[in-house]
Amino acid sequence: MSTLTTAPVTLERPLVERSRWQQIRRLARRNPTLVVGVVLVALVILVGVIGPFVAPYAPNLQNYEGAVQPPSLAHVLGTDKFGRDQLSRVLFGARIDLALGIVTALVPLAIGVAIGAVAGFYGGWVDTIFMRIIEIQVAFPFYVLLIAILAILGPGLLNMYYALILVGWVAFARLIRGEVLVAKNLEYAVAARTLGCSDRRIILRHLLPNVIGPALIFAMSVVVFNILAGAALGFLGLGVQPPTPEWGSMVADSREFMTSAWWLPAFPGLAIAIVGVAFSVLGDGLSNVLRGGTR
Amino acid sequence: MGRTAYIINRLVQMIPTLAILGVLTFLMIRAIPGDPAVTLLGVQATPDKVAQMRSHLGEDKPLPVQFGIFVSQLAHGDLGRSMVVQIPVLTLVKQRLPLTLGLVAFAMVIALVITIPLSVLAAVKRDTWIDQAIRGFTVLGISTPGFWVGILLLILLGVRLRVFPVGGVGTSPLQDVYYLFLPALTMALGVAAVLTRNLRDALLSTMRSEHVNVARAKGLRGRVVLMRHVVRNALISTVTLLGLYLGWLVGGSVIIESVFALPGMGSMLISSIMARDYQVVQGFTLVYAVLVLVIYLLTDLAYSFVDPRITL
Numbered sequence: 321m322s323t324l325t326t327a328p329v330t331l332e333r334p335l336v337e338r339s340r341w342q343q344i345r346r347l348a349r350r351n352p353t354l355v356v357g358v359v360l361v362a363l364v365i366l367v368g369v370i371g372p373f374v375a376p377y378a379p380n381l382q383n384y385e386g387a388v389q390p391p392s393l394a395h396v397l398g399t400d401k402f403g404r405d406q407l408s409r410v411l412f413g414a415r416i417d418l419a420l421g422i423v424t425a426l427v428p429l430a431i432g433v434a435i436g437a438v439a440g441f442y443g444g445w446v447d448t449i450f451m452r453i454i455e456i457q458v459a460f461p462f463y464v465l466l467i468a469i470l471a472i473l474g475p476g477l478l479n480m481y482y483a484l485i486l487v488g489w490v491a492f493a494r495l496i497r498g499e500v501l502v503a504k505n506l507e508y509a510v511a512a513r514t515l516g517c518s519d520r521r522i523i524l525r526h527l528l529p530n531v532i533g534p535a536l537i538f539a540m541s542v543v544v545f546n547i548l549a550g551a552a553l554g555f556l557g558l559g560v561q562p563p564t565p566e567w568g569s570m571v572a573d574s575r576e577f578m579t580s581a582w583w584l585p586a587f588p589g590l591a592i593a594i595v596g597v598a599f600s601v602l603g604d605g606l607s608n609v610l611r612g613g614t615r
Numbered sequence: 616m617g618r619t620a621y622i623i624n625r626l627v628q629m630i631p632t633l634a635i636l637g638v639l640t641f642l643m644i645r646a647i648p649g650d651p652a653v654t655l656l657g658v659q660a661t662p663d664k665v666a667q668m669r670s671h672l673g674e675d676k677p678l679p680v681q682f683g684i685f686v687s688q689l690a691h692g693d694l695g696r697s698m699v700v701q702i703p704v705l706t707l708v709k710q711r712l713p714l715t716l717g718l719v720a721f722a723m724v725i726a727l728v729i730t731i732p733l734s735v736l737a738a739v740k741r742d743t744w745i746d747q748a749i750r751g752f753t754v755l756g757i758s759t760p761g762f763w764v765g766i767l768l769l770i771l772l773g774v775r776l777r778v779f780p781v782g783g784v785g786t787s788p789l790q791d792v793y794y795l796f797l798p799a800l801t802m803a804l805g806v807a808a809v810l811t812r813n814l815r816d817a818l819l820s821t822m823r824s825e826h827v828n829v830a831r832a833k834g835l836r837g838r839v840v841l842m843r844h845v846v847r848n849a850l851i852s853t854v855t856l857l858g859l860y861l862g863w864l865v866g867g868s869v870i871i872e873s874v875f876a877l878p879g880m881g882s883m884l885i886s887s888i889m890a891r892d893y894q895v896v897q898g899f900t901l902v903y904a905v906l907v908l909v910i911y912l913l914t915d916l917a918y919s920f921v922d923p924r925i926t927l
Binding site for chain 2: 455461463464470471472541544548551552557558575578579585595597599604
C-alpha cells in the first residue's frame with residue numbers, strides 16, 4: 321500500500337483501520353448507486369413490514385356509498401369500486417408482492433447454485449440431463465410456460481410461488497455451471513485439489529465464494545422480474561385471487577373504470593414500478609462492486 | 616460447414632427437442648384437474664352422457680393409446696379441435712398467428728428505432744446529463760410492468776387525447792399499423808430499455824478498441840468513425856440479445872394482447888385456460904414453443920450474416 325510508505329507523520333491511528341462510518345462514507349463516494357439501492361430496498365421492505373400497521377383502513381373494508389372516489393384527504397389514493405381505501409390496499413399489497421419477488425428469487429438461487437455447481441464440477445450424466453432441461457425450457461416463452469404451469473396447478477398465490485420457482489432455478493444453475501466449468505481449472509482450485517481437499521470442500525469453500533457474485537446480481541433482477549410476472553399473472557386473473565390486495569390484480573380490477581378513474585390503475589402500478597426500480601438500482605450497485613469499478 | 620448443411624443440422628437437432636415438447640404438452644393437458652367431458656356438458660350432466668362424451672373425446676382409452684393418437688394427428692398437422700368453439704385448433708392458429716407475429720415484429724422494429732439513437736447518444740455524451748437521463752430511462756423501462764404502461768398509454772392517448780384506438784384491429788394492413796401501434800410501443804419500451812443498456816456498453820468498449828483509434832488516426836471524420844467503425848461492430852453483440860428478446864416478446868404478447876383486446880393467439884390462450892378448452896391450450900403452447908425455436912435458429916443465421924468472421 322502506497323499510503324503506508326508515503327506517510328512518515330505520526331498517526332493517531334493506523335490508516336488502514338478506518339472506522340465503520342469512514343468505510344461507509346468511502347463506499348458511498350465510490351459507489352453511490354449501491355448506497356441508493358440499499359436505501360431504496362430498505363425503505364421498500366420497511367413499508368412491506370410496517371405497511372399493515374400504518375394503513376388507515378382495513379384493506380377489505382367496503383363502503384358502497386364512497387365507491388370510486390378520487391384522491392381526497394380521507395382517502396389519499398382514492399377508493400375502488402367497493403369503496404375500499406386504495407392506500408390501505410397498496411400498503412397491504414406490498415407484503416404480498418415483495419414476498420413473492422424475494423422468495424421466488426432466493427429459493428431458485430439456492431436450488432440453481434446447488435445443481436449448477438454439481439453439474440459444472442462433475443459433468444457426466446448430471447450435466448447431460450441438465451443441459452437437456454435447459455434446451456427444453458428455452459423453447460417455451462417465459463410467460464407461456466408460467467401460464468401453462470398455472471393452468472395445471474390452478475390459479476392462486478401459492479401456485480404462483482411453485483410456478484416461478486419451477487421455472488426460475490434453471491437460469492441460476494446455468495449461470496453457476498458456466499462459472500464453475502471455468503473456475504475448476506483455475507490455479508486456486510487445482511491447488512486445493514493438490515492439497516487433498518475433498519470435492520465437497522473444493523466446491524463449497526473454494527469455488528462457490530468465487531463464482532457466486534454474478535448469480536447474486538442476477539437474483540436482484542429476478543426479484544424485479546418476478547414481481548412484474550406476479551403482477552402480470554394477477555392481472556390476467558391467474559395469480560392472487562380476490563379480495564386479497566395484490567398490485568397486479570388491483571390494476572386489472574381497475575380496467576372497467578379506465579375512462580373515468582385514473583387513480584385506480586395508476587397507484588398500484590406505480591408501487592410495482594418503485595419496487596422494481598429499488599431492486600434494479602441495488603443490482604446495478606452490486607454489479608459495480610463485483611467489477612471493482614466506481615461506476 | 617456450409618450454411619445449408621448448418622441449417623439441416625440444426626433442424627435435425629430440433630427433432631428430439633420437439634419430441635420432448637410434444638410429450639410435455641400432452642402430459643400437461645392430462646395433468647389438469649377436472650374432467651373435460653364434465654366441463655363441456657356442465658355439472659348436471661347424467662353419468663351416461665359424460666361417459667358418451669368421454670368416449671367421443673377419446674378419453675376412455677389408455678394414456679399410451681391417447682398419446683399414439685395425439686402423435687399421429689400431429690404428424691398429419693392436426694392439433695385437435697377446440698371443445699368450446701368447435702373449430703380445429705390449426706384453423707384458430709392460422710387465424711390468430713399472423714396478428715401475434717405482426718405485433719412481435721412491429722414491437723421489435725419500434726424497439727430498435729428507440730434503441731439505436733438512444734444508445735449512440737448515451738455513448739457519445741458519456742457521463743453527461745443526457746447519458747444519465749437515458750440510463751434513467753433504461754432502469755425505469757426494466758422495472759415497470761408492461762401491462763401497466765399499456766393501460767396508462769391507453770388512458771392518455773386513447774381515452775383522453777383520442778389519438779389512438781383503445782383496442783381491436785383495423786380493416787386493412789395500413790390501418791393495422793395504426794391500431795397496433797400502442798400495443799407494439801408498450802412491448803417495445805421494455806425491450807428497448809434492455810437493448811439500450813447493452814448497446815451503450817458495447818459502443819463504449821468498441822470506442823476504446825484499436826481499429827477505432829486507427830480510423831481516427833487516418834483522419835476520418837468523427838461521424839464516419841462512429842457509424843462505420845463503432846456502431847456496426849457494437850451492433851453484433853446486440854444481435855444475440857435481439858433473438859433472445861424476440862423470444863421474450865412472443866411471451867410478452869400474451870399479456871399485451873389481453874390488455875388491448877387483440878384477437879391474437881395470446882388472448883385466446885388466456886381465455887381458453889379460463890374456459891378449460893384444453894385442446895387449444897395444448898396446441899397453442901406447442902405452436903409458441905416451435906415459434907421460439909425457429910426464432911433462435913433465425914437469430915443464429917442472422918449472426919453469421921452480420922459478422923462474416925463467424926462460421927456456422
